[in-house]
Amino acid sequence: MKLIVGLGNPGDTYIDSRHNIGFSVVDALGKDCRGSFKRDRGTFAFTAKGKLGNKEVILAKPVTFMNLSGVSVKALLKKYKIDLGNLLVVCDDLDLELSRIKIRPAGSSGGHHGLESIIDNIRSQDFARLRVGIGRPHPGIETSDYVLSQFTRKEKEIARKIIDTATRCCHSWLAKNIQEIMNMFNKRSREEKE
Numbered sequence: 001m002k003l004i005v006g007l008g009n010p011g012d013t014y015i016d017s018r019h020n021i022g023f024s025v026v027d028a029l030g031k032d033c034r035g036s037f038k039r040d041r042g043t044f045a046f047t048a049k050g051k052l053g054n055k056e057v058i059l060a061k062p063v064t065f066m067n068l069s070g071v072s073v074k075a076l077l078k079k080y081k082i083d084l085g086n087l088l089v090v091c092d093d094l095d096l097e098l099s100r101i102k103i104r105p106a107g108s109s110g111g112h113h114g115l116e117s118i119i120d121n122i123r124s125q126d127f128a129r130l131r132v133g134i135g136r137p138h139p140g141i142e143t144s145d146y147v148l149s150q151f152t153r154k155e156k157e158i159a160r161k162i163i164d165t166a167t168r169c170c171h172s173w174l175a176k177n178i179q180e181i182m183n184m185f186n187k188r189s190r191e192e193k194e
Contacts, residue, residue: 002057003082004029004170005045005073007091007114009148010063018134019066019147021163022090022114025132026059028167035059043079044072055174058082069114070121077122087127088173090166091115092147096133098158101166102186103130105178128178132166 006026014020030037035048037059045060058080062072077087091114096102106126109116119125137146151159169185 001080001082002055002086002088002174003060003076003080004057004088004090004173005060005062005069005076007066007069007089008061009065010061014148016150017148018151019092021092021132021134021159021166023061024159024163025090025130025166025170026061028163029057029059029170032167032171033057033059037061039063040076040079043075045076047076052171052174057174066117067113068117070117070119073118074121084122084124084127088170089115089118089127089129090170091129091131092134093131094134094136094143094147096131096135098133098135098155099162100133101130101162101169102133103128103169103173103178103181128173130166130169130173132162 004026006022008014008020008023016024029052030048033050033052035050037046037048040047044064045062048059050057060076062069064072091112093102105128107129108125109119115129134147137143169181172181172184
C-alpha cells in the first residue's frame with residue numbers, strides 16, 4: 001500500500017490557492033482512481049482509496065492546516081501501517097517557477113512549514129516529497145499573502161499544466177525507482193533554458 005499526501009489548508013477560503021496546490025494534485029489523482037474523499041476517523045484527514053495502475057493507494061488531504069500537517073501524516077502512517085518508503089508528500093514550493101516540479105527521495109524541509117511539521121512529528125526526513133513550483137511574489141507583496149492567494153487568470157493555464165505534470169510524476173513514483181523519476185521530471189523545460 002502506498003500513501004500520497006497532498007498538503008494544503010482546509011476550507012472554502014483556500015480552495016485553489018497557491019499554497020493548496022498539493023491538494024489540487026491529490027484531487028486529480030482521486031479522479032484517476034475514481035476515489036471519493038471521505039473524513040477518515042483518527043487521521044485528521046480526508047482520504048480516498050483506490051488503484052492507480054496496479055498499485056493500491058491511499059490519497060490524503062490533512063485538515064490540520066498546513067503548519068500542523070505532521071499530526072495527520074503520523075496518524076495516517078500508524079493507522080495504515082505504512083513504511084516511510086511508501087510515502088510521498090506533495091507540496092508547493094516558492095523557490096521553483098510555476099512551470100517546474102522537483103521530486104526527491106528525502107531531505108530537509110527547505111523552510112516549508114508543512115514539511116517541517118511532518119519531519120518533527122515522524123522524526124525522520126526519509127520520505128519522498130514532490131515540490132510543485134508556485135514562484136515568488138513580486139517585490140512589495142508579502143509572502144504570506146501571496147501563498148494564500150489565487151492564481152491570476154494568466155497563471156491558471158500554467159498551473160493546470162503543472163498539476164497535470166505533477167500527477168503524472170505521482171503515477172511514475174508508484175511504478176518506477178526514484179532516480180529514474182528524478183531524471184524524467186526534475187529537468188527544466190526546454191522553453192525555460194532558451
